[in-house]
Amino acid sequence: MYGYRGKLLQVDLTAGKFSTVEVPEGYFRSFIGGKALGARLLLDRKLFLADPLGAGNEVIILTGPVTGSFVPGVGKALLFSKSPLTGGYLDSAVGGRLSHNIKMAGYDGLIISGRSPQPVSLIIDNDMVELIPADDLWGKGCFESEARLRERFGCDAAVAAIGPAGENLVRYAMIQCDFYHQAGRGGLGAVFGSKNLKALVVSGNTPLPLFAPEDLFTRCLKLITEKKNDQNILFRIKYGTLSTLDGNQKLGIAVVRNFRDGVVDRYETDMNRDYFRQHLVLRDLACFGCSVPCAKLCKVERDGKEILLGGPEYETMSLLGTNLELSPEDLIYLNWLCDDLGLDTISAGNVLGFVAEAMEKSLLEAQEVGAPVIWGDVNGFAKVLVDIAYQRGIGRILAKGVKKAAEYWGIDPDMAIHVKGMELPGYDPRGTTGYALEYAVADRGGCHRRARPLRDEMTDEALRFAYEGKAQLVKDMEDVRAFQHSLPVCDTMPPRFGLKIPDYLEMLRMITGLEMTVKEAKAVGERAINLARCFNYACGITQKEDTLPGRFFKEPLPRGASAGKLVERDQFQTMLSDYYRARGWTPQGSPTHDKLVELGLAEAGGMRE
Ligand code: SF4
DSSP states (O other), X not given: OTTOOOEEEEEETTTTEEEEEEOOHHHHHHHOSHHHHHHHHHHHTTGGXXXXXXXXXXXXXXXXXXXXXXXXXXXXXXXXXXXXXTSSEEEEEEOSSHHHHHHXXXXXXXXXXXXXXXXXXXXXXXXXXXXXXOTTTTTOOHHHHHHHHHHHHOTTSEEEEOOHHHHTTOTTBOEEETTTEEEOGGGHHHHHHHTTEEEEEEEOOOOOOOSSHHHHHHHHHHHHHHTTTOHHHHHHHHHGGGGHHHHHHXXXXXXXXXXXXXXXXXXXXXXXXXXXXXXXXXXXXXXXXXXXXXXXXXXXXXXTEEEEEEOXXXXXXXXXXXXXXXXXHHHHHHHHHHHHHTBOHHHHHHHHHHHHHHHHTTSSOHHHHSSOOOTTOHHHHHHHHHHHHTTOTTHHHHTTOHHHHHHHHTOOGGGSOEETTEEOOSOOGGGOHHHHHHHHHOTTSSOSSSOOTHHHHTTOHHHHHOOTTHHHHHHHHHHHHHHHHHTTOOTTHHHHHTOOHHHHHHHHHHHHOOOOOHHHHHHHHHHHHHHHHHHHHHTTOOGGGXXXXXXXXXXXXXSSTTTTOOOOHHHHHHHHHHHHHHHTBOTTSOBOHHHHHHTTOGGGGGGOO
């Protein structure tokens, strides 16, 4: 079929062997690529049985039909695995050149399995595949590892590498790609580390036949040209996601002191988009082929050394910055440290917030932690991060995430801000019932990317605190996003370019020749959500874990536009039941046989109990 390669490269690290796996052609119509195909493959390959850090787990990296085309926002690869952080379903998107280069090397994706006896890097250059020793890189940070690989493989290669956190199996270690992009969530870096896989380098230049390339080129050029001076897009380019704090501050749902406040005091002085733009941003950065460079390259000096950072984006600004009450300069330093060590900034920020609150309440002592960890003081936070990455001292416990850390010390679980073991991003759910639901049901745990209910809630105060109607809203948004992630396209693009499902279907037809209706497209999204749910059930993650940290049910926000608000437990439970009903699941939240049959997934049903 046009637009696809029809095959995945399978790499067996144990045997050092490579082979290709054909993707059944029917899968492209049912799952398209990216998210839905990945969820299908995780189940097909029975990864729910795997120890996340054992040789039996795999990392599946997928592109989709739009990858390698001119469609705006196609520079995303999706990585799948069984998560070492949650023990369940995991996907994580990453920008950079990785998706493009995998497709140009002649594959729709990669399946990396087994465990190498010694540290290696996987090198792919079109149909040449090899494993090279990585002993010289083992122990090095992400930046140095990539720089060394680039000296050898050049600027056009995609380079994805782990840092010490991945090597030392920190459960929220990430994989960094092309210096400034991360597959951040859920511990993919630890899965690489468990396989002794330090890095992946991909190059390719194999032409990709498209069904109607001229039509596609004309369509995309028109789209980009028409939007060239669009104010919304220019604003996005100027500030990136840093402007998200404006809305969250206004609504009182920013993250401060481990989710104990929703208003940022520094916002008025320096923790805001204009301060970053005027004092810290050097230039704009984009994912491969994107005309909306929303990422920012920032520069700060620390100890006489220049630090260059691709970031921060909003979630990091929130969890490492406002949460810990740091200055913008200290936030950039801590973000850079996370990137070099190979740590997910969202989870790391939550873990540091948890430690600071525990010390504030004398639940942990400085002697045990190894340094005073105080709000606003970057040095203590930096020391703890390094201890986590190397699993030293208290870092051995914190490397497992806040859920396990609270259990280990017998600390009030309400202080551990996570869902299903994954730490939460930068929107306080007490001021957005939509996110309260979305966090609770998101397939990979505490996640803000499966739906964006705040888009509707932001301008409607009553809707923001309403429980009724949220189940259908979240369900519909999840299905559409899962379809977008199956193409896959960057989910921030459709609203900016005014692109709806029919627009993507038109472009999909120009790429593949495949005709698809809107109903079929939404069914692709629904399949992805149902398959991920079945995977979680097979891992033992059930409806019991569709909940929120106790803090949000018990402690009202103290000030701001959401002052006095908490998540009302009864209404939350009703909303959850409504969501299961909207999904066609049982009252216990399990996909029904009828729903799976309707979606053509009957055989996945055996895994849902
Ligand atoms: S909009 Fe931003 S995140 Fe999305 S593809 Fe473009 S640069 Fe990447």
